[in-house]
Amino acid sequence: MIVRPRPHWFPMLFVVRGSVLPHIAPQLIFTTAIAILVTAWHGVVYEWKVTLTFVPFSLIGLTLAIFLGFRNNTSYARYWEARVLWGTLMIEARNLSRQAMTLVDDTRQAPPFVRLLIAFTHALRHQLRGTDPKADFARLLTPAECERLSSAQFKPAMLLLMASEWMAARRREGTLSQTMALAMEAPLCKIGEALAGCERIANTPIPFTYAVIIHRTIYLYCLLLPFALVDSIGPMTPIIVAFISYTFFALEALGAEIEDPFGREPNDLALDALSINVEATLRETMGERDLPSPPAPVGYVQT
Template sequence: MIVRPRPHWLRMLFVWRGSVLLDIALQLLWTTAFAVLVTVLHGRLFQWKVPLNFVPFSLIGLTLAIFLGFRNGTSYSRYWEARTLWGTLLNETRSLVRQVLTLADAPAEAGKPTLRLIAFVHALRHQLRGTDPSADLARLLPPEDCARLQAARFKPAVLLLMVGEWLRDKRRGGHLDPTLAQAMEIPLGRLTEALGGCERIAGTPIPFTYSVIIHRTIYLYCVLLPFGLVDAIGPMTPVVVAFIAYTFFALEALGAEIEDPFGTSPNDLALDAMSRTIESTLREMIGEPQPMPAESRSDKYMQT
């Protein structure tokens, strides 16, 4: 994900990174070239004049805009819910570590559940992206915990279980009052809910038929549009077609990109940066300061 201050209006006109322009460049060039060909032939196809004007395109464009608005709104809702869930991870891990430090009678042992919570965050990131968490787990956990997680399919869930087992052991050992242990289960339960929410978003894409309908309609619209404009605006037809095609292609590409907010595209969530932030703040709470690296205010990037 790219995070940076809004650039000057003139510079924004020429921004490439994060603009999805590279993703749609080939389609845009092909559509514009076809519009140029239609303009040169004056709207004729094999000596047959295609009888179109701008009226049907006004009606179809309105319908297409509604479909694109629905698709992009749904995609952004998934994106924002995912961001909210990762905010919950930050808040609830902080709350749980604070309770371990202040409510349990063994604050010196707080490092064990804290590292398990940090490992949970990194393991969740890897699970959502389908990557291997072994390096992060080996960095954070003792060998016996890593061995237990090796065969686990859902490692984040097992790590929350291990944190719960630590609370159980402290309660049985008399280091934690049962009432306080029950209170500490609340943030642990919220972490489980956040885990389930992330898995739901990652495992339930927008129905494929929406993408098919929008994709087909956009291409048919952009291919036929030059025939409806050439008699009215003449040589400006390719320019107008390029602008309209850019708008539709870019909106479609952006909706598809943020539909899965846990990916590694420029506009997806910065899970790497958020994981490091959670690790840094939890380590600091147990007395292991981990300052975040300094970043330039004028051109700050957080890229996954």
């Protein structure tokens, strides 16, 4: 996630960090080069004048607008839903910790439970990013718990099972009443829903065929465009083609970046910061004072 105050309108025209320009430079140079050639040759290819007007392009605009608008909205919806799910995780973990501290008669037993929730948050992040959760488990859980997790395939789900077992143990020893256990089931189920939601977004991309159709249409459009413009605007053709290509490629690149919001690209969600925030707020609930704080952004980017 890029965190920076919005610059004034003039410097904002020239920001480099946060711009998608570096990613799309090759394509942009390619299409602009074609446009320069077409302009230099006045639209003639092998002695054959390619006659094109703007009409086909405004007609193609119809389907292209549908494709690009769809792609953009869908990608952002995925991004935002992912953020909402992590917000759900944050609050339900807080609710559960609060309940563990107040609904269970023996407050001293809450910390191991809260640590399971903290471990769950880190485990989910590691699963979504394909990284190794071992270090985080080691500093939060008992060796026996680490052992049990190491052989589990669905680690976050296993942690929810262990949290549930903690509740069952409390219920059996009588420090958690049946009714209060019922109250704790609701947030526990909601955390499970957040987990399944994240897995769903991570595992189910926008149908690949969309990406193919959009990609082809954009490139064909940008390659044919100079032939349509050269007769009416002459030497301005490459500039305009570069401008139009920039908006198309930027839209496509940004969509591809936030479509999978759990990665480590600049506009992806700051899962590192989010999970440390969850850890901090849960630790404070337990009465701890020395809270961890999220890493400072590097070049305005928080991961």
